Amino acid sequence: MMPDIKANIDAVHHEISRMCKHVDTEVNQPKLIAVSKVQPLERVRAALEAGHRVFGENRVQEASERWGALKPEYRDVELHLIGGLQTNKAADAVTLFDVIQSVDRIKLAKALAREMEKQGKQLPVFLQVNTGREEQKGGCMVEDLPALLDECQNLGLEVAGLMCIPPAGEDPTMHFALLKKLQKRHGLERLSMGMSGDYTLAAAMGATDIRVGTAIFGARDYR
Numbered sequence: 001m002m003p004d005i006k007a008n009i010d011a012v013h014h015e016i017s018r019m020c021k022h023v024d025t026e027v028n029q030p031k032l033i034a035v036s037k038v039q040p041l042e043r044v045r046a047a048l049e050a051g052h053r054v055f056g057e058n059r060v061q062e063a064s065e066r067w068g069a070l071k072p073e074y075r076d077v078e079l080h081l082i083g084g085l086q087t088n089k090a091a092d093a094v095t096l097f098d099v100i101q102s103v104d105r106i107k108l109a110k111a112l113a114r115e116m117e118k119q120g121k122q123l124p125v126f127l128q129v130n131t132g133r134e135e136q137k138g139g140c141m142v143e144d145l146p147a148l149l150d151e152c153q154n155l156g157l158e159v160a161g162l163m164c165i166p167p168a169g170e171d172p173t174m175h176f177a178l179l180k181k182l183q184k185r186h187g188l189e190r191l192s193m194g195m196s197g198d199y200t201l202a203a204a205m206g207a208t209d210i211r212v213g214t215a216i217f218g219a220r221d222y223r
């Protein structure tokens, strides 16, 4: 059954603003990134028709197939790449996306900088931090962050902030706190954290970019 996408988006917005009021009334509303990976096109269209414009995808190939057609139709869509990026897909990623949230190594930063220069674009990027030190997960280790940040700045990349994906099944509090600490230490503006299961906590802890899929679109069907 088709979920009520508009009602879900409104509910998530409502929860986010409720949590932010708790913390600091001066704080800007975080940006809600609707994570549309794997979701049927009709659900994505429902979100667009409800007026939502900020979306996240985790694979360049899948995103190109879908958004290559949708973006010309909805020109004000802002598309975030939130999944791991291979260096050889940097060109396609720069062509399609508006924000790259998964920069986690110098080689990738160099490839992106080269492509942006080539395509005459300057996309904001986030540096992804592997706060849980999980081997299978993307993101740089905390101790490698200063060198990565330095390199990005030398390359002329616009580093907007930091992103993390806490280990599944773990209390995310410490991971969000660590990311926040790193953001402050490096004087960065944005903080991308929080998914369907923990976005209210993330909002309360200072997230500026919140990536929600399931709570908006329903469960993903991988079959």
Ligand SMILES: *Cc1c(COP(=O)(O)O)cnc(C)c1O
Pocket: 035, 037, 058, 082, 083, 165, 194, 195, 196, 197, 211, 212, 213, 214, 215
């Ligand atoms: C899939 C995904 C999300 C959204 O997850 P939900 O639990 O469905 O909200 C957020 N961030 C990243 C990096 C993802 O890959």
